[in-house]
Amino acid sequence: GDSVTQMEGPVTLSEEAFLTINCTYTATGYPSLFWYVQYPGEGLQLLLKATKADDKGSNKGFEATYRKETTSFHLEKGSVQVSDSAVYFCALVSFSGGYNKLIFGAGTRLAVHP
Amino acid sequence: NAGVTQTPKFRVLKTGQSMTLLCAQDMNHEYMYWYRQDPGMGLRLIHYSVGEGTTAKGEVPDGYNVSRLKKQNFLLGLESAAPSQTSVYFCASTQHIGIVGNQPQHFGDGTRLSIL
Numbered sequence: 001g002d003s004v005t006q007m008e009g010p011v012t013l014s015e016e017a018f019l020t021i022n023c024t025y026t027a028t029g030y031p032s033l034f035w036y037v038q039y040p041g042e043g044l045q046l047l048l049k050a051t052k053a054d055d056k057g058s059n060k061g062f063e064a065t066y067r068k069e070t071t072s073f074h075l076e077k078g079s080v081q082v083s084d085s086a087v088y089f090c091a092l093v094s095f096s097g098g099y100n101k102l103i104f105g106a107g108t109r110l111a112v113h114p
Numbered sequence: 115n116a117g118v119t120q121t122p123k124f125r126v127l128k129t130g131q132s133m134t135l136l137c138a139q140d141m142n143h144e145y146m147y148w149y150r151q152d153p154g155m156g157l158r159l160i161h162y163s164v165g166e167g168t169t170a171k172g173e174v175p176d177g178y179n180v181s182r183l184k185k186q187n188f189l190l191g192l193e194s195a196a197p198s199q200t201s202v203y204f205c206a207s208t209q210h211i212g213i214v215g216n217q218p219q220h221f222g223d224g225t226r227l228s229i230l
Contacts, residue, residue, distance in 0.1 A: 043204055
């Protein structure tokens with residue numbers, strides 16, 4: 001079945017460092033891909049999305065490009081801030097069992113230190 | 115605009131007790147979902163609803179029931195709580211526009227449930 005694999009965390013960076021969180025997927029066809037972010041004590045919020053191959057989603061300085069050749073959707077940011085500390089989830093839309101659903105990766109915790 | 119509101123935020127139950135988690139959304143969304151979040155496993159779909167009066171099973175429905183009597187509310191029930199149901203529960207909603215699944219889901223802040 002469809003699945004999402006993220007790099008294990010935690011990822012610990014200093015402020016202004018470059019961030020990459022790897023995400024690869026297995027799916028039938030070309031599903032829409034998402035990155036969600038979860039700040040401490042809160043629910044998930046959509047960070048960015050891409051709905052077709054070669055699309056680049058971007059928001060708040062974060063970017064991710066839908067790469068069908070490598071079935072990847074890696075999250076990047078050029079200069080992280082302490083406020084970016086959170087758990088990041090990669091997800092795809094899967095149609096199985098008669099309905100559309102989001103399939104999430106396990107999440108990657110990011111800790112940014114001053 | 116409150117978005118998605120979950121009550122309660124925390125609860126401790128004893129094995130065998132029952133309880134209901136309430137989710138309310140004020141965005142007039144058609145689709146609503148209940149997930150559980152466990153360490154290292156991301157979010158897993160328990161049940162979902164595509165409209166008022168409809169419910170359907172997700173990936174991990176056993177031990178849970180749901181109801182959607184009003185469009186804005188989606189209730190998750192545990193009839194006989196078990197320690198394996200200790201988790202953080204999230205409700206989400208989304209609008210149905212165009213291709214279903216391309217719209218973002220809006221999440222509540224979660225309910226932390228412990229079963230002793």
